[in-house]
Amino acid sequence: MTPRISDNKYSFTKAQWSIRRSQRICTKSIWGSEAAINPLLKFSSRAALSLLITVLATIVFAFSFYCHFFPDLSVKHRVAVGVASFLTVFLAAGAIFLVYHHRHKKRNIPRVREITRCGDGTFSLDVDRFAPKDISFSWHLIQPPSSTEKQQLESTLIMSENQDGTFNATSTCDNLRGKVNVTQPYTIQAAVTHRKLKQPVCNEWTSDPQDGYKLRPIVTRPLQLSLCDPGEVLCSLNLESFYPKHIDISWSCDTGQSQKNISSQEKYQENPDQSYNAESACKIPGDSLNDPEFKVIVRWKHETMEDWESRELRVRDPGFPWRPNITDMSPLIVQSNQQTMVKCTVSGYFPDVLTVMWFMKNARQETIPVSNGSKYEILEISQEKMSDNTYTCTSTLCFTPTSNSEEQEFICRVSHPSLEEPIERSTGPARTKVSPTVTEPIKFSLCESGDVLCSLYVSKFYPQNINITWTSGRDQINKIKAVEKFIQIRDEKTYDAISECRIKWDQSLFPLRVTWKHESMEKPEYKELEITACAPRVGDIIVPGQLQCNQLAILQCEISAFYLDNLTVTWSKIQKGKEEETIDSQSKEKYYIPDLAYKKQDNTYNCTARLVFIPSYDLDLGAVFICKVQHPNLEPQIERRTKPLQLDQAPGKPGDTGKNPQGINDSPPHVDDIIVPRQLQCNQSYTLQCQISGFYPDNLTVTWLKHHKGEEETIQLQSNERYQIPALQHVKQWWTHTYRCTASLVSIPSYESDDGAEFICRVEHPSLKGAIEKRTGPLNVKVPMVRERSPQPVGGFQAAGAGGGGAGGLESVALEVPGSSGGPRVATGNGNGGDVGSFMSFLQGLLRLGRFHQGV
Template sequence: MQFKVLVYVFLLHLINNATSTDIQARPNTNASLPCNVTLKLEKLDEALMQVSWVSNGSAVALFKNATSQIKDGFFWTTGHFLNGDFSLTVLDVGLTLQGLYECTVHYNFTMLHSSNVTLSVIAPPSLSVPQQWVVLETESQLECHADGFYPPPVSFSWTKDGQAIQSPYQLDGETTPDGYYRASGNLTFYPSRGDQNATFGCKVNHNGTTQELKFQLNITYLPTVRLSAIPSPSSNSPVTLYCDVESFYPEEMSVFWLQNGTVLPNTPSNEQNPDGTFRSRRYFTLSSEQRWTSREVACAVNQPGVAHPVQASGNLEELDPQDEPPVLTKSAKASVALMCISLVLVFLLCFGFSWRRRDEKQKSLAVSGIILPPRIVVGQKGRVSVSIEGRRVDRVQTTWFLNDTPISDTSLTGPSRANFNCLYNPLTTIHLPYGLTLTSLVSEKGPLLPARGEMGYYKLHSQGPLHSSGSGAQQQIIASLTFIPQISIHKGAVFKCQVSYAGKDKIVMERVSERFTVLSAPEVSEIQLAETPNDSEVISLTVQASHFHPDVITFRWFCQGGELSPVASQASSSPRPNSEGFFSAFSQCKLPRSELEQGSTRVWVSVHHIALKQPVTRETRGFIKQPCVSDIMSSASLSPGQALTLGCQITDFYPPNVTVTWLKVREGEQDDSEDDIMEGGELWGPMEIKPRLYRTMATLRTTANQEKRQRGGGIKCRVEHPSLHEPIERLWKNVDIVAPTIPSSISVCWSSEGVGVFSLLLKGGHPKVKLQWTAGGATLSPLVSNETEEIGDDGQRELKSVCALERSTQPPSRSPKLRGGHRIKTKAVVTDPGADGIAYIDEKEDGENNNNVEKYEDTKLSDVDEGSDEEERRDGDCGALRINRVDLRKGSRESERARLRVCVELTHPALTLPVYKSWTEPIEEISSM
C-alpha cells in the first residue's frame, strides 16, 4: 500500500501542462492527432488508465477499465498506450470533422496530461481554362476557374511567356453544395498576331501555395470576302456566282449562300496561302427561275469563335449587267411564239378578274418594322413609329398595343370649364376688426378631374400622306406613338401596330417591335467614411447607388492612380428591385486610417451603368467628421455698460483645425446684413475627447448696450471646418424679455346669423406672446385664431388676436364638434369691437330700425380644406378669418342648453404662470333662444 502511494506521488510530477497543436489535412486523407505522455514507470496497469478524446463537447474516443470505445471514422492503437502514445487517427478527413479536439489522460483518477489539437482542412484549387477561340484584334475575354478550394480566398494573376500581364487580385468565391469554394478570374485583352504561339498562364495563389496552368490561344483571323459572278449570255440563262474568301485562319471554316435571306447549299474548297492563311473560291449557280426571283445575293462566312459571320452582298443587276440585246435562236423564237399565244389566251380568260386585281394592287401596302428610339430612359419621352407606303394610304388607320393591351391617347388635350367653376363664381367678403376679412364661394366646388388609368402617358399622331421617292402614285405616312417610359409598365414589354383600312375590320398587316430595355441612371451618394467595428485603425469607404435600371452596375475604386479591390459589394449579384421596379446597390473598400488622416490621399470611385453616357465619380481626400455647433449661450442679464460673455460650443469634429468668427448683425435691418467682425473672441481648445474627435469652446466678451437693443439686431457666430461646404452659423438676438400689457376682458361681436367674433389686444412685450383659444360647454376644445402684429401710435408693438365661432345644437353625427374652414357670405362691416354689450355684424330690417340697410341673402357655408394653397389664392387676402363650429349639447332637460364658454390662454417667458381670460354666455341669452 505504501508503494502505491509513492507511485501516485511520483506520477503527479509527470503531469504535463496543456498544449495546443494545429494540424492541417487535405480532404479524403487520414490525419493523426498527437497526444504523447512521457511515463517513467517500468510497469503500468491498463485497468487504472483512462484516456478520452472530446470534440465539440462530445466524446469521439474513450478508454476506461481496459475497454476501448471509439466512433466510426476514427482509429487509435491501444497497444501503444503503455509507451505513452495516445494519438488519434481521423479517417477520410472532411469539412464536418474540422474543429478543436481535446485529449486527456488519467491514471488512477489523477490527470497526467491534457492537450488541444485543432484540425483544419486545406483543399488546394483545381484549375481549368476553357479552351475558346478569340478573334484577332477584337476585345476578348479569358476565364480561369479555380474549383474545390478551402478556405477562401484565392488570388488570381495572369502571365504571358512567363511575364506578368495582370497584377494579383483576391476573390472569396462562392460556396458549392459540398461546402467548398469556387471562383473565376477574368482577363480582358485584344489578341495580336504575336499572341499566336505565345504561352499564357493562369496563376492562382491559395494558402501560401501557388499553382499555374499554361495554355496557348486559338486565334481566328477574319477573312476578306468578295462576291462576283461569271457573265451569262442572257438574263434568262443560269448565272454562276463565286465568292473569294482570303486571309483567314484556321483552315476550318464554312461558307453558306443566302438568297433573299434564305440559306442555300454549297460545296467547300480551300487553298493555303504562302503566309499560312487560306483562301477559297466558292461557286453557286442560280437557275433562271431563282434569278428572276432574286434581288440581292450574299456570301457569308462562318468561323469558330466569331459571333457574327463576315459577308459580302450585291445586286444581280450590278454583278451581271446585260447591256447587249440578246440574240434569239430558232428554239427561242418558237418559244416566244408559243408564249404570245398563251398570253392571249390567258388574257381572254382572266379579263373578268382584272378590275378586282387592279383594286387589290391599289390597296397593297408596304409597312416597315417598328422603329424604336436608341435609348429609352425613365421619365423622358420616347417615340416609336412605322412607315406605311402605298397608293391608298389616306384611308389607312393604325391601332397600337402594349403587349396585347390596346393603347389610347392619354395626353392632356385641354381642361374643361367644369374643372374651373371657381373662376366663374363670385366671391363675397365680410370685413372684420383689425383689417381681417371673411370670404366664401356662392356655389359649390366644381368636379375634380377624372382619374387617370394605369397605362401611362401616350400620344398618338401621324404625319402625311407624303409623296414617296419612287413612283409618283405612291404615298407615304408615318404613324408614331409618343410615350413616357415607366419600369412597372414597360419592363420587358413590346409594342404592336396593326394596320387596316378605315371602316374595315380586316387587319392588313401587323408589326411587333423587339423587346426593349428601359434605362434609369443611378443616383450616386457621396463616399461615406466609417470606422470598422472590429478594427478602429481601418476605415471603410462606402458608396450607394439607387434608382437605377437595369440591375447591372459596376463600381471601380482607385487610390492615387492605383485600382483598389472592393471588399463588399451588392453590385456583383443581382439586387432585388423595390416596389417601383428600380434597383439599389452599394460598394465598399477599406484603407488604413493613417493614410486617410493625412488629408492628401485621394480616393475615388467610378460608377458605370448602361444608362450613363459618362461614369459618375465620387471622391474623398481623407477621414473627416463634421462639427456639432450648439446655440449661443450668454451670461445673466446685466445692466447697460457691464461686460457680457457669449459662448458657443463646438464638438465631435476632426481634423482639429477649426475657425470661429464673431460678426455683428446690423440692428433694424430686414435682411439682417452683416457688419464688421467683432473683437474680443477667444477659442478654448481644441481638446481631444476621444481618439481623433475634438471639442472646443468659442467665447466673446462684449459690453451690454441698452440703448441699442432694438428688434432685428444681434451677434452671429460663424464656424468653418474642412468638412463643411458652407459655414455653420448661430445667431444671438440682443434683446430683453418684457411682459406684455394684457386687457382685463375679451371683446365680443355677434352677427345676426349667430357668428361670434372674439378679440384681444395686447401691447408691448418681447418676445411674442403665445395664445390658445378654446370654447365649449362643460368641456373646452381648441379653436383656430388669427394674429396680426403692428406698431401703435405710441411706438409700442400691438398684437391683435381674433377668433370667430358659430354655435350649433345639432347632433355630432351631422355637425362636427369643432370644424375649421367655414366662411360666411356677407358684406356688412363689423362694429367697433370695443363697444359695450353685443354688437351685430348684419343689421336686420324691422319695425324698430328705420335705417335703409340693404338686406342680403342668408348665410351659406362651404367646406374649405384647412391649409389649402388654392383657397389662399382664391381669398386674395391673407387676413381672411376662419369660422370655428362649436357643438353645444342640451342639458338634462330638453328645454335646456349648455352655456357657451370661450377661454384664451396666454403664455410668455416673463410670466411665472399662464394668464387666462374667459367669457361666459349670459343666462338671459339662453332663455331668449
C-alpha cells in the first residue's frame, strides 16, 4: 500500500524534530556545565572508544532507516539529515577526545598519601603510580610546631614497578630517638618532588600536644641468665629507649603443669634524649632447671603497644648458656697386661645433674655398654664448682688389656637436662704410640738482661722420647742449645713437653725454627718465628674532636709492643691541591715534633708519636697528615693517615694568623665541669675549681651559688668566714688572643650544712645570650671515724682523675703566658711522672713556637 503524501510530510517533520532535539541535547551535554562533563571524564579510554563506535553505528542505522522507508524525501531534506548526522558524529568525537586528553594529562601523576607513624617511632610516606621513575623526598623535624627552624632528617627509599610501567615508592625517615625532645609536641614534614608535579607536594604530621613523642620499648638482647652464689639463677631483661617512663613488667615460671608468678625488681635509667631504659630481674631456684620442660617467661606492656609482648627461655632453648662440653678425652694407649686409664673431662654445665656412660667398640665395630665389673672399673665422678658457679667433672675408666683383648675404641656419652640428645667423644682407635700435638705458635718474651726467651709447648705424646731442635738463620744450619721440661699428669700415660731456648737479639738469627720428631711421626714437623713478630703495632692517628683556627692542636699516634727502642717516626703533610711535603721541626717552626719517650711494659716498648701545631685556615683546611713508622723489624714501613682536616673559623676570621688581635670578634667562653675533691670530710678545707677558657674580651663575671638539700631556692655566696672566693686572674693565650681563668670556691664543710648540698658556678659574658651554669651534684661529706682533723691550708685538694694520664693514657698539654714573663710556660703530664729529657725537649720546641708567633 502506497503511503499518502500527508503522512510522509508528517513522518518527516517528526523525524526532523527528533534529530534536532538530539543535537541540542548532545551540544548541551558537551559544552554545558562542568557538572555534566565530569561523569564523562570518568570513562576510561576503552569505554570512550566503545561509546564512539556505538554512536556511529546508531547514526548510520538511523540514516539508512530514513532513506529506506522515506524514498520520496527531497534531496534538501536528505542533506539536512546527513549534516545533522555529521555534526552529531563530530560532536561525539570531540567529547571523546576531551575525555581522553584530560585522562592522559592526569596519567602517571604521583599520588601522594598521608604521612603514617609506625609503631617503632619511624614515619613513612607512600607515593603511588607515577612515571618517570625519578622522584625525591625530603624530611624535616620542626619542634615546637610553631618554630621556624627545621632539622633535616635522613631517610630511606624503597621503590617497586607496576605492570603498566608506573612506579610506587615508600620513603621512611630515620627513627627520631635522640633528635627530638620527648616532652614537647613536634611536627614531621615531608616534601615530594617529581617532574609531573608543578610544585613539591608537602605533607605534615603533628603530634598530640599532650602526648609528645612516645617511644616503643626496644629489646636489643635476649633474656639473660646468670648464676648467683647460693645456687640461684638471676633472670634479667633490658628494655631500652621508651617514653613515657611507666611500663608494666611481669615474670612467671611454667613447669608444663602449672604457672606461677615471680616477684621482680626494676631499675630505670634516663637517656640523654629523655627516654628511659629499664632492667627487670628476678631470681629462680637453680634446681628448677633440672626439669627440661621448665621455662621462665617475662611479659611487658607499654602505652605505645597494642598488646603485651613476651620473651621466654627453656633449658633446651639455643640461648641457654650452661650446656656441658667435653673439653678433654684421653687417647687409648694399649699395652698388654698393663693397666690403662681413659679420662673424659666435662665442663661448663649447670645444674649439676649430669650422667656419663661408657661404651666400647670391638674389632667387629659393635658398640657395647661398659659397666662396673670384674674387668672394667668406672671411678666415681666428683663434680667441682668453678669460680663462675658452673661445674666441671672428670669420669675415669680403668681396665687391664690382655693379649686377646677386643677393646678397639671407647666412647664417653654425656646427658644433661639442657641437651636434646646426648653428646659423646671417642678415644680414637687403640694404639701403642701417640703423635705430639702443637696448637700454639712459638712464644717469646724479653728478659731483663735483654735476651729473648723462646718456647714451644708440645702436648699429649707417647712414649716420652722426643727430639726437639732449634735452628736459626736463612739456611737453618746454626743450632741453638735448648732445654726440655717434661710434664706427665697423674694416672695418664701421655706426656707434655716445654722446649725453651735463650738467644741474644740479632736480626741474622731470624727466622728462628723449632723442629720436633717423634717415633709415632712419619716425618718431622716445625714452626718458625719471623722477626716481624717483634715489629711495632701502630694505631690510627688521634685527631682532636674539634679543631679551631689559631688554637693549639696535637695529633697523636700510639706505637706499641715492639722490641729494640730504635724507632724512627716522620711526619708529612699533603696540602689541598699540592704534593706530599715532609715536616721538619728543625727548619719549620710552625710545627713541633716532641722526642719519643719510650716506656717499657712486659719487656716490650711502646711510645706515642706527636705533632704539635697551630692550624691555619688557609694552610691546613682539607690537609692530610701522615705518620710514617720505621723499625729494624719492619719491612716495609707502616703508614697512617688522617682524614682531610675540618677547621672551625673561631675565634678569628678565616685566614687570620693572629697578626691583628684587634680584628678578633667576641668569643664565648668554654666552661669545664666543676672539679670536686675525691673525698670531702668535715672541718677539712676543700676547693672547688672551674676552668673557663677561650673568651674575648676579658670582662667575665662568675657567681657561685649554693642549693641546700631539700630546699627549692638557691642562695648566692659571698666571701666571708665560711667561704672564700678568690679574684679571677685572666691569662691571655697568645696563640688565640683569647683569655682563660680558673674560678675557685674555698670552704670548710660541715655535715649538717653541706652534706647533700649542690654548688653552682654561673658564668656570664657579653658574647652569651644567657648565663652558663655548671653544677657539682649533691656533695657527700664524710664524718671522720677516729678523730677530728685540724683544718688544712686553703687550696689543698686533689682534682678528680689527677695523675691518671687522661683517657687512653694520652698526655695533656696546656700553654699559658704568665704576667711576669715574655715566653710561654708549658705544663705536661702523662700519669707516670713524665720524662725529664722529653719534657725539656718539648719545652724547647714550644719556646721556638712562641718566638715564631711573637715575631709574626
